[in-house]
Amino acid sequence: MTIRLYDTDARQVRDFTPLRPGCVSIYLCGATVQAAPHIGHIRSGLNFDIMRRWFAYRGYDVTFVRNVTDIDDKIIAKSGEQGRPWWAIGYENERAFNEGYDALGCLPPTYEPRATGHVPEMIEMMRGLIERGHAYESEGNVYFDVRSFPDYLELSNQELDNLRQPESEGETGKRDARDFAMWKAVKPGEPFWETPWGPGRPGWHLECSAMAHKYLGTAFDIHGGGIDLIFPHHENEIAQAKAFGDDFAQYWVHNAWVTMSGEKMSKSLGNSVLVSEMTKRWRPIVLRYYLGTPHYRSMIEYSEESLREAESAFARIEGFVQRVVEMAGPVEPAAEVPPAFAEAMDDDMGVPQALAIVHTTVRQGNSALTADDKESAVARLAEVRAMLGVLGLDPLDPHWAGDGRGEDLHGVVDSLVRLVLEQRESARGRKDYATADAIRDRLQQSGLEIEDTPSGPRWTLGSR
Numbered sequence: 001m002t003i004r005l006y007d008t009d010a011r012q013v014r015d016f017t018p019l020r021p022g023c024v025s026i027y028l029c030g031a032t033v034q035a036a037p038h039i040g041h042i043r044s045g046l047n048f049d050i051m052r053r054w055f056a057y058r059g060y061d062v063t064f065v066r067n068v069t070d071i072d073d074k075i076i077a078k079s080g081e082q083g084r085p086w087w088a089i090g091y092e093n094e095r096a097f098n099e100g101y102d103a104l105g106c107l108p109p110t111y112e113p114r115a116t117g118h119v120p121e122m123i124e125m126m127r128g129l130i131e132r133g134h135a136y137e138s139e140g141n142v143y144f145d146v147r148s149f150p151d152y153l154e155l156s157n158q159e160l161d162n163l164r165q166p167e168s169e170g171e172t173g174k175r176d177a178r179d180f181a182m183w184k185a186v187k188p189g190e191p192f193w194e195t196p197w198g199p200g201r202p203g204w205h206l207e208c209s210a211m212a213h214k215y216l217g218t219a220f221d222i223h224g225g226g227i228d229l230i231f232p233h234h235e236n237e238i239a240q241a242k243a244f245g246d247d248f249a250q251y252w253v254h255n256a257w258v259t260m261s262g263e264k265m266s267k268s269l270g271n272s273v274l275v276s277e278m279t280k281r282w283r284p285i286v287l288r289y290y291l292g293t294p295h296y297r298s299m300i301e302y303s304e305e306s307l308r309e310a311e312s313a314f315a316r317i318e319g320f321v322q323r324v325v326e327m328a329g330p331v332e333p334a335a336e337v338p339p340a341f342a343e344a345m346d347d348d349m350g351v352p353q354a355l356a357i358v359h360t361t362v363r364q365g366n367s368a369l370t371a372d373d374k375e376s377a378v379a380r381l382a383e384v385r386a387m388l389g390v391l392g393l394d395p396l397d398p399h400w401a402g403d404g405r406g407e408d409l410h411g412v413v414d415s416l417v418r419l420v421l422e423q424r425e426s427a428r429g430r431k432d433y434a435t436a437d438a439i440r441d442r443l444q445q446s447g448l449e450i451e452d453t454p455s456g457p458r459w460t461l462g463s464r
Helices: 039-057 073-082 086-103 115-131 204-216 227-244 275-281 284-292 304-328 339-346 351-370 374-391 398-404 407-429 433-445
Strands: 004-007 012-015 023-032 061-069 135-138 141-144 180-185 200-202 219-226 248-255 258-260 448-453 456-461
Touching (some): 023 086, 023 204, 023 227, 039 061, 039 086, 039 219, 039 248, 039 275, 039 284, 039 374, 061 115, 086 275, 115 135, 115 141, 115 200, 141 227, 180 227, 200 204, 204 219, 204 227, 227 248, 275 284, 304 374, 304 448, 304 456, 339 374, 351 374, 407 433, 407 456, 433 448
Parallel strands (some): 023 219, 219 248
Antiparallel strands (some): 141 180, 180 200
């Protein structure tokens, strides 16, 4: 068994060899909490949740760090616009992100550090970089000297002489316009922290280098994030950490975007779809299926139609699970996933290929149900549950109880629907098929699917 991952730095799929046998350390660039999350934000966390689950299934002890950027230019700007403290805006949106991760079934990280809680570590790193000649202070700002680090831009495969970065507002005294800020001198009315170089606040890139060093040490296995972070964020992280003396990340893994009309989903473009709104319109487990089952390096073009297709595809899986449970009672997941599923997941987290094995197994299970082969149907369900568990999509997992809509509400709806179905059965018993069909049609118009089974009718939420 060898897991293979596409390494952005190597520009190829590589065999995964952990720094410590049996252990995996992952650092994921998390939320910048200036606003509530849209589904594009949550995709990254979800993709790496699946990766983390697969490593755990393969027997690794996983340390998963996902940071929170709770201070930056946009948060400060929002504070001024809304007349609210910067920390109130950050905390409110941090909670919104965590609610979104939880709604879509993401496991909590091992550690979730905030940038503002690690200023001492940032000071230590800046001091070391200045002493080594890789950074300098100017008018209260601290800049990284990009020409001092020969490997700068290797991750993004750019040439420094072709790189043009205009000097940002307030970043004065740079030796080279392409030098980037690790620490920004305080401006009137802004929050600040004291340093040996004067009061100010962290630069975006410094925080991740410092926090990865604190929680994962001088070297760790995997650094993750969206493809939009390759430059400048991850490029600058590498420069800071390696110039400081760390080996830093051994593998760089990046997920693609969720797009709308071919553009990255972004609040600045006005085309974002908030997670809090989406979970009111779609079952959270369906959203997880939609966002988590394409390959992590493939773009997802958002549309209502594609979400409906995902809903229908998951309904086929869920319907099989429900039918076997109704026939045989609770079925525990198999101890191991089918070999073809494992092979797909080992190959750069090949979720689409792995999902094809899930659907094939579901079809085999449905055939067994049709043939009244209870033993085979139960065996197939055990395999399906094992595979869905790895993907975080097992509908029988306690997390999805009520599927975010509340067990009490589900019970009320079930009681009302069963009452109507009893009326339908009475009509059929009287051979009043017109009334029975009318009742069924009304239920379907309400978004329910009715299936007549040997043990009586049952209902499920239908496709939209």
